[in-house]
Structure formats: C-alpha cells, structure tokens
Amino acid sequence: MYRVAPPTLANLSSSLVSLNLDSCNLGETNGGEFPAHIFQLPNLQSIQLGSNPMRGHFPKSNWTAPLKFLEVVDTEFSGGLPDSIVGLKILERLHVEGTGELPDSIGNLVSLKSLTLAGSFTGSIPASIGNLTQISDIDLSNGNFTGELPFSLGKLVHLTSLDLESNHLTGQIPNAFSNLTKLSVIDLGMNNFRGELPFSLFNLTQPISVYFSNNQLTGPIPTSISSHSGLVLLDISSNSLTGNVPSSLFTIPSLQHLDLSYNQLGGNLDDFQVNKSQLFFVDLSINKLHGPIPRSLFRFVHLTDLSLASNNMTGFLDVEVISQLKDLTSLDLSYNSLSLSLPSSDQNSSFPMFTFLRLSSCNLLEIPIFLRDSMYVHTLDLSSNKIQGHLPEWFWGLGEGFLTYLNLSHNLLTSFQGSLPWPSLSVLDLHSNLLQGLLPDAGSWAEFVFISNNNLTGEIPLSICDKSYTSIIDLSYNNLNGKIPQCLGSFSDSLTVLDLRMNNFHGVMPTKFSNCESLTTLALNGNQLEGPLPHSLHNCKELEVVDVGNNKISGQFPHWLGALPKLRVLVLRSNKFHGAIVSPKTKTWFPMLRIMDISHNEFTGSLPSRFFENLKAMLSVGSNELLKLQYIGPDDGYYQDDVKVTMKGIDIELKRILTIFTTIDLSDNGFSGKIPSNIGKLKSLKGLNFSHNNLVGCIPPSIGSLTNLEWLDLSSNHLTCRIPQNLLDLTFLVVLNFSHNKLEGPIPLGKQFNSFSNESYLGNSGLCGFPLSKDCNPSETKHPSALPFAGQQSGSMFEFGWKVVVLGYGCGVVFGLIMGYVVFSTGKPQWLVTLVEGLQPRKLKRSRIGGRRHRTSN
The missing domain is CATH 3.80.10.10 (Ribonuclease Inhibitor)
Structure with missing residues (x-):
C-alpha cells in the first residue's frame, strides 16, 4: 500500500493495487474536489480516504477501477451514495461517512461482505438490502434512518453482525431474524421499536448477543426460552416489558450478561438450579419485582456485577451469602424493603473487594465492617439508613486514592470533620444528617458537595478559595455564620x-x-x-x-x-x-x-x-x-x-x-x-x-x-x-x-x-x-x-380543594390541575379523599453522578 501526497496524484502508476490517502490534506489545493481520475486506475483494488478537507458530492464519473475495498471517512461528502459506487459489483467492503439517503440500488453490490455507513444518512433502509446475500457485517449505527425494518433482512443467511443502534427506526422487530443462523451480534438499541419481543430469536442455538435496550417494547419475556439457547448477552433494558422474569433465563449455560433494568417486570424471583454458568453481569433494577431475593443468585461463582435496586424486594438478607462471590466487584441493593444482617466485627469472613457498592435504604445501623478491606472502592452509597454517631477510624482509610463517590446522606451521623483523605473524590453527599461542629476542610472538597440539612456551625473555610473545579456547593439549612468568602463570586468557572x-x-x-x-x-x-x-x-x-x-x-x-x-x-x-x-x-x-x-x-x-x-x-x-x-x-x-x-x-x-x-x-x-x-x-x-x-x-x-x-x-x-x-x-x-x-x-x-x-x-x-x-x-x-x-x-x-392543590404541587402541576378539575366538577370522589387524607410524604431523588448507567441515588 502506498501513501501519496497531493502533488503526486497526477503521476500515479497504473500498476497500483492499494492506495492510502488518509490525512494527506486533499482538497486544500483544488477547492475541496476529489481527483476522480484515480478511479480509472486499471489495477486499483483498495483505497482509503480519511481525515481530508474534502467536501461536496462523490465523483459521478464512471469508476472503472476493480475496487474491492473503499473507505471514505472524516470528510464532508454529501448527497448520498452515487451510482458510481453502487455500480462496483465486485466491491467487498464499503465504509463511508456522509449524508443523504441510502439508494435502492445498494442491492446491486452483490459481492459486498461488509457495509458501514456513518454520519447522517437518512430515509428508510431499502428492501433491496436483502440482495446482499454474501454480506456478513452491517453497521448503520448512529444515523438518522427511519421507518420499519425490511423483512428482506431475513434473507441474509451469512450475516454475523447487525448494528442499527441509535437511529429512529420504528415498527415491530421481525421474527425473520430467526432465519439468520450465523448471527452472533444484533444491536437495535436506542430506536423506537414497539410490540413484543421476537420469541423465536431467543431459541437460536448459536452464540448470540442481543441489544434491544431503549425502545418501546411491551409484553412479556418469553417463558419458553430453552436452556439450549445460545444467548451470550441479553440487554432489553429501558423498555416497557411486563410479566415475570423467567427462571429459565438463569439456566442458560452460555449466558454471561443479563440486563432487564428500567422495565415494568413484576412478581417474585423464583429459585432455580445453577449448573455450569458463565453469568457475570445481572441488572434487574428499576422494576416492580417483589418478595425475597433468591439465594440462587449468589451461586453464580463468576458474578462480578449484581443490581436489584429500586424494586419491592423484601425480607432479611444475610450478607454472609455475598462472601461466596469472590469475583463480585459491583453490588446495588438500594431502594427496596430489605433488611441486611451484617457480620459482627469479630467474624473473619472473606468478602469481595468491592469497587462499586450501593446499599441505600437497607435498614443499616452501622457502616458494614466488611468494607474495612475494600482498598479499591470508588463508589459507595449508604444513604437513607440509620447509621448513627461517629464514623469508625478505619473508614478514613477506605478506598485510598480510588474513592470518587461517597453518599452518606439521610442517616443519623453526628460528626464528619477534618481533611478528607480522598484526593479523587468527585461527589461528597452528607446532607440530612445530624452533623455538628465545623465544616470539613474545604480544601479537600469534591466537585459536587452536598452538606445541607445538618447542624453545622462556624464559617466557610477560606481554603474554599483554593478550589478550581467545584461545580455544586450546597450548604443550605445549617447554622453557619460569618461572612461569605468574596472569592465565591469568581473563584471557579465551573461553579x-x-x-x-x-x-x-x-x-x-x-x-x-x-x-x-x-x-x-x-x-x-x-x-x-x-x-x-x-x-x-x-x-x-x-x-x-x-x-x-x-x-x-x-x-x-x-x-x-x-x-x-x-x-x-x-x-x-x-x-x-x-x-x-x-x-x-x-x-x-x-x-x-x-x-x-x-x-x-x-x-x-x-x-x-x-x-x-x-x-x-x-x-x-x-x-x-x-x-x-x-x-x-x-x-x-x-x-x-x-x-x-x-x-x-x-x-x-x-x-x-x-x-x-x-x-x-x-x-x-x-x-x-x-x-x-x-x-x-x-x-x-x-x-x-x-x-x-x-x-x-x-x-x-x-x-x-x-x-x-x-x-x-x-x-x-x-x-x-x-x-x-x-x-x-x-x-x-x-x-x-x-x-x-x-x-x-x-x-x-x-x-x-x-x-x-x-x-x-x-x-x-x-x-x-x-x-x-x-x-x-x-x-x-x-x-x-x-x-x-x-x-x-x-x-x-x-378545605378539601386546598389539599388537592398542595398534593398537586407535591406530585406535579399537571396532577394538581387535573385533580382540581375533578374535585370541583364532580364533588369529592371517595378514592381521592382516601388518597389525599391518607397520603404519607415521600421524597425520591435520582442520580447519575459517580455511578454507572441507570443508577439511582437519594
């Protein structure tokens, strides 16, 4: 392969087979136009054009070069794919970044084995794509494609990877995918697909990774999933799926990654038989699951990530069962109705080395002693518990230089003073405790600082002026006094x-x-x-x-x-x-x-x-x-x-x-x-x-x-x-x-x-x-x-009407408007009287700071 500078393009040898023009500043000397004559080179089979200031349309003259590989990225081409490209019937690999619609003539590229279109291609995916019977890899992700998927995709029997993520595709997911017996990856996430899951896809026996997250899918997860299914990864998070979580999902020997978060799944999680399993990631958070946590979940010896947060799980959980998961690094049991039974300090159980731990609203009375040896923890959320008094001495050595997120809010802590020993701390949340005394040293504060609703006194330390990256400072509802440091007006352009x-x-x-x-x-x-x-x-x-x-x-x-x-x-x-x-x-x-x-x-x-x-x-x-x-x-x-x-x-x-x-x-x-x-x-x-x-x-x-x-x-x-x-x-x-x-x-x-x-x-x-x-x-x-x-x-x-207004603004203005109209139009509906007069106040908050995708925090 030859890399050629622009002045030598006119003298290219007719014997050239491969040409790399990446980062050659093409277009600077010829008004941005592409030198079309290189497509007449009689032996040229491969050309790479990238990171050049080219613009306008692709050359439309006849391309006689026997191209098998064409890559055009990081340029400013527009107008879609011209006939000069789709006429290359021996082309095997096409990677283009540009704009415009995908023409129906794309089906003429009968030798194509790999198709990648990036940029802002628009319009629908033509049915003629089903003519590409030799293709194994299609990547149309991060575009602006609309409309429904053509059923002709089911004819691509050699297809191994299909990536249509982050478009605007609609309609139902066709069952025709079950014909693609070589498919190993299918990604339809971040679209607008609706309807039920294609049941037949889940019983393919070859190894397959399925990404259907962030759509509008409804209905149940098929209970007929066989233990012979070849599922390796299943991500159907952020949809509106209902029904129970089938136990058969957990018995698939090939399954490694399971994400069902952000749905409407309910019912109990039943115990199941754990045989040979490779499962290492399970996320069932933000659903409506209830009942106890099955002990079977703690028999997946390779498990590294487990989240059951924001459900209605109940009962007592002896955290000793967690000690069996030696590879577990991420655990989130927050926002359920669980009570955790912690080991006493004189027990010597060997617990996992957590890097991510959220146990918010788990009825904890103290800092879990098993955290004492968690040297690498970077996210710790123990908020909304009943932890009281002072923090143990060993807590200040927690996480060493790795801790980035610490949330101890909504507890009964009375002391948290001194210089914070965590130089990488990004979020410090201590709000709604009983903290007394002076503020912690502001020189060691994090990027996001929440210490409101406490009983702190004294002045804001002048060391706050040494900060250069603080984004949020919330010290409200305390007993602080003195003058506000003048530097807070201009000390940080990130505030x-x-x-x-x-x-x-x-x-x-x-x-x-x-x-x-x-x-x-x-x-x-x-x-x-x-x-x-x-x-x-x-x-x-x-x-x-x-x-x-x-x-x-x-x-x-x-x-x-x-x-x-x-x-x-x-x-x-x-x-x-x-x-x-x-x-x-x-x-x-x-x-x-x-x-x-x-x-x-x-x-x-x-x-x-x-x-x-x-x-x-x-x-x-x-x-x-x-x-x-x-x-x-x-x-x-x-x-x-x-x-x-x-x-x-x-x-x-x-x-x-x-x-x-x-x-x-x-x-x-x-x-x-x-x-x-x-x-x-x-x-x-x-x-x-x-x-x-x-x-x-x-x-x-x-x-x-x-x-x-x-x-x-x-x-x-x-x-x-x-x-x-x-x-x-x-x-x-x-x-x-x-x-x-x-x-x-x-x-x-x-x-x-x-x-x-x-x-x-x-x-x-x-x-x-x-x-x-x-x-x-x-x-x-x-x-x-x-x-x-x-x-x-x-x-x-x-009097009742006024309660409705207050309730309305607590739950949302629209609710207040609607309920106000109901009350004054129809009188006092009994169901509404019960709701208003018996409602107990709740406070829900959501956080994405310092945690992984789809995590909640209070």
Missing part, C-alpha cells in the same frame, strides 16, 4: 450552583461575579446579608435562579437582571428594596422569567404597563406545553432547585420547579395606582398576589383571561367597583381573596365562585349576595340567590 440558604451569614454578598460563566443557581435566602445586590451578576449569563429572599439587602429594583437571557426565578422577598419599578427601555426584558416574588419590601409607585408586556415567558401556554414538562435547573438529575411560594398565606416549598409553573407576587409593598389591564396577557400565570398595597380603581376585567390561574389575592388594597362577571371563566381557581377593599355590588354566582367562603370577601361593606349574609336588592342583580355549596358544605369543599 453551577451556590446554595447557602437558611444559615446565619451576615455582611455583604460577594461583589465581583466576574468568572461565573457556568453559574445557573444562586440561592442565599434566609440569612442576614445586607448591602446592595451586586451589579456584576449581569456577567452570569447562564443564571436561571436568583433567590436572595429573607435578608436585609437594600437598593432599588435590579432592572439590569432583566438582561439575563435564561433567568427563570427571581426571589427578592422580605428585604429592604425600595423605590419605583422603572419601565424597561428594551423589548427583551426578563424574557424567560417564570417566578417573580418581590413581596415584603418597600417598593412604591405605580405598576408600569410595560413591566408586564415584556414577560414573554408568561404570555401564553403552548398547546403542547403540558406534554413537554421540564424542570428548571441543572440537568444532571442530582441537585434539585426548589423555591418557596406563598399560596393562601401558606409557604409551599416546590422541590422541583416545572417550567410551566408561573407566579407573580408583589404583595406587602407600597404600590399605588391602578392594576394595569394588560395583566390579562400573562395567560400562563397560575398565581397572582397584589395584596397589601395601595392599589385603587376597579379590578380589570382582563384578569378573566387568565384561565390558568389557580390562586388570586388582591386583598388589603383600595379597589372599588363591582367584581367583573367574567372572572367566572377562571375555572381552575382554588384560592380567592378580595377582602379588605371597597368593592361593591353582587358577587358573581356560578362555577368556582360558588366554592369560596365568606373570608374571601370580608371588609367590603358594599358587597352582597352568596356567600355573604347580606342580600342584594333586586335592582342590583338578576342572578338566582340560592345555589348548592352553601354553609358547611362550602367550607369543607374549600
């Missing part, structure tokens, strides 16, 4: 979350936010910070959440925050902000804002109309928005942005903030003037609170256009006139407060207004009609005076 809420920090905020390109969440609520909000925050272009409520911060409204393109949550409540809100001079002002709480300050002046006109993200709810629910904040699945909102005078903490949740709270200020009529344009609003101000004039009828509104509070103002009749259109309204104004005339009757009690209208001497005892004069209303929902029934309905 995404700084959460110091509910502590006792005083002094001013960090003033220089200059190195904050990654910062998405700044949460300082519930401290004693004072001084102005630093103007340098406008440098943090990725900010989504700014929560500095409940401090002593002063100054005028930070209008410059409106230039942040991604800001969704702004909480300034309970501070010392003052002055008027000036109308913005730009059309792009708070373009993504969803939650705005500036209540309990000293703002004055009128509400500028343009203030509301620029809140683009609140203007409307798209028709598909409820179907595309997303959460605000980092997408790593671990840290969860939360915020408190006030509904009916109750602080409700939203643990995850849905992007469809929108609210404005301007209460307890000194705003004056009229309510702007354009407030009715903010059609996605779910909560609006203008209470305790000096607002005058009438309630704008445009508020009746806010049809997504669930609570409305205009109390303690100086509003006059009648209540607009079109407010009856607010059919999702659960909480209403018009008390202590100067409203007059009849209260609207019908729909949601029939569910509100007297308290909604107190202090308005001019109002009359239901539910007040004051009747209206006949000249004031023509509406009937008697409707259901009176008296005690009204009160109980209101």
